[in-house]
Amino acid sequence: MEQMTLDPLYWAPITRFTRLRYLLSIYFTKLILTTGFLLRKLVIRFGGKSLSSGKPTLSKTYPCRPKLTHRVFFPKSYEAGKSLPLYIDVHGGGFAFGVPEHDDEFCHFFSNHFNLIVISVNYSLAPRVVFPVPSQDVAAVVEAILDDDSLPIDQSRVAIGGFSAGGNLALSASQFPALQGKIKAAIAWYAPVDWSVGYDYKCASRPYKNAKDVDGLAALAPIFNNVYLPTGTDQRDPLLSVLYADRKVLPPWIYSIGAEYDMLCDESRRMMVKLAGIEKLTESEKYAFEREGGKLRWTMVKDAKHSFTHWWLRAPKVAALRKPVAEEMFMEAGKWLTEQAFAE
Numbered sequence: 001m002e003q004m005t006l007d008p009l010y011w012a013p014i015t016r017f018t019r020l021r022y023l024l025s026i027y028f029t030k031l032i033l034t035t036g037f038l039l040r041k042l043v044i045r046f047g048g049k050s051l052s053s054g055k056p057t058l059s060k061t062y063p064c065r066p067k068l069t070h071r072v073f074f075p076k077s078y079e080a081g082k083s084l085p086l087y088i089d090v091h092g093g094g095f096a097f098g099v100p101e102h103d104d105e106f107c108h109f110f111s112n113h114f115n116l117i118v119i120s121v122n123y124s125l126a127p128r129v130v131f132p133v134p135s136q137d138v139a140a141v142v143e144a145i146l147d148d149d150s151l152p153i154d155q156s157r158v159a160i161g162g163f164s165a166g167g168n169l170a171l172s173a174s175q176f177p178a179l180q181g182k183i184k185a186a187i188a189w190y191a192p193v194d195w196s197v198g199y200d201y202k203c204a205s206r207p208y209k210n211a212k213d214v215d216g217l218a219a220l221a222p223i224f225n226n227v228y229l230p231t232g233t234d235q236r237d238p239l240l241s242v243l244y245a246d247r248k249v250l251p252p253w254i255y256s257i258g259a260e261y262d263m264l265c266d267e268s269r270r271m272m273v274k275l276a277g278i279e280k281l282t283e284s285e286k287y288a289f290e291r292e293g294g295k296l297r298w299t300m301v302k303d304a305k306h307s308f309t310h311w312w313l314r315a316p317k318v319a320a321l322r323k324p325v326a327e328e329m330f331m332e333a334g335k336w337l338t339e340q341a342f343a344e
Contacts, residue, residue, distance in 0.1 A: 006244070009196055011233040014226055022223045023127055026096050033097060052312065054108035060119070062144035065137055068122040071100045072151070073111040083154040085342050087111075088142055089120040090162030090170045092189075092307070094224035095134060096126040103163070105312040106330065114334040117153060119145060123169065127227040132239050138173035146182060157342040159185040160251070161333075163309060164264075165224075167191025167256075171242040175249045185253035185341035187333050190306055193242040194267035195225070195235040205266035215263040217306055243271040250275070253341035255297040255333060259304040272298040294340045301329060 014022075044050050056071035078084065089107055091098045100120035111118040123137035142160065145151065160183050162170040167188035174183050199222065203215050229240075238245035256272045258265035273281060276291035287300045301308065304325060311322035 006236055008234040009236050011195075011225075011229045011231055011235055013231040019226065022226050025223050026127055026227050030097060037099075052104035052108055054112070055104065056107070056120075060145075060148070062141060062148075064140045064144050068124070068137065068141065069100075070122055070141065070145075071104070071107065071120040073107045073118040073120070075111045075115050075117075077112075077115060081152070083152045084115060084117045085157035085338070086145075086151075086153045086159070087114075087116045087118045087337070088145065088158070088160040088170070089118055090123070090138055090160070090166035090173075091120065092162065092164030092166040093125070094220065095131075095165045095169075095228040096224055098125075098165075102310070102313065106163075106309065109327065109330055110334060113331065114338050116338075117151065121145075126224075130230050131228055131233060132172070132237075134169055135172040135176075135239050138169045139176040139179060142173060142183075143178050155182070156184070158183050159187065159253075159337055159341065161187030161189065162191070163189040164191060164307065168193060168240075168242060171245070171250065171254075172239045174251050175239060175242075175245055180249065183251045184344075185255070185337055186251040187255045187257070187337065188268065189257050189309060190259050190262055190264055191242075191256070191268055192264050193271045194244075195229075195241045196244075197267070199263075202263040202266065206261060206263055209261070213261075215261075217263050221263075243267060243274060247275050253295050253337075253344075255299075255336050257329060257333065258298075258300045259306055259308050260300055260302050261304065262306040264306065265300060269298055269300065272296060294336070297336060299329075299332070301325065 057074040058072045060070045060072055061068065087110060089103050091100050091103050100122050103120050107118040107120050110116060121138060121141050123134045146153065146155065146158065160170045160174060161167065168191045170186055171188055171191065173179065174186055199218060203218055206215065233240065235241060236244045254275065256268045258268040276296045287302070288298060290297045308322055309326045309329065311319040311326050314322060
């Protein structure tokens with residue numbers, strides 16, 4: 001499909017007071033989350049249940065970003081001397097929170113069920129850095145990983161993916177010239193991909209079970225966005241709003257997964273519709289479709305909310321409900337990756 005050139009849409013400034021309020025909110029939340037995570041790790045050390053079923057095989061740092069540490073998972077079945085496909089995971093957290101360790105359960109699951117090397121990469125967080133630094137971090141680290149002769153990577157089978165902000169960064173980093181032709185597939189889990197529409201539009205685009213329901217991201221999105229995006233950022237920049245990216249600079253295989261009760265679901269679907277050149281979706285295609293022989297795939301997970309995948313970070317009762325749905329989607333994504341994208 002021919003790319004249409006649109007005028008820039010610039011991110012508006014906010015008052016100093018509003019910015020200060022957002023910064024205080026971010027740093028206070030960082031403190032609470034970090035304290036809670038450290039306490040959880042302390043409980044585990046003294047006999048509590050681990051957050052993950054398995055730990056990484058090793059950790060890696062690279063000279064291009066020496067302050068960032070990445071977690072490397074080998075499958076239990078790995079035999080020395082053999083090369084394996086690679087899946088690069090990018091954690092979420094609104095571009096301001098999160099650590100690779102939060103994705104350990106997924107990385108362990110994916111590595112062992114699909115015989116992959118899985119590397120959970122780190123990146124700099126807002127508000128210390130702003131767009132496009134995290135995208136640059138991920139791209140530089142991925143390039144270093146692919147140049148790392150100590151890792152037995154099958155260079156013909158490399159994929160990248162991420163959750164929420166991590167999904168955005170995975171698709172953003174894939175566009176960098178140094179990675180062109182090197183990444184075969186991408187999996188974006190409930191990723192933000194369009195900053196050209198407002199919060200009201202996004203909240204109105206999703207269904208609600210009850211009239212009084214609100215979207216869990218609605219109150220947080222302005223804070224995340226305003227500490228991540230400098231004033232004057234083009235909201236249609238393809239590195240930010242991947243919906244505007246040229247199909248040719250993205251991985252040839254893309255699987256986008258949305259959650260029904262999530263204000264980001266509609267934009268992920270619109271991105272896939274645009275990439276596939278679809279003029280109008282049927283009712284069933286709003287929930288799932290494939291194009292180009294499976295190279296472009298969309299799934300909306302019914303009755304799911306944003307971050308439905310990370311059951312291991314939830315309270316036991318919530319975790320028990322979310323785990324089957326999450327693992328079913330992990331299997332769907334893994335089969336698509338290994339049986340279709342990597343089998344080509």
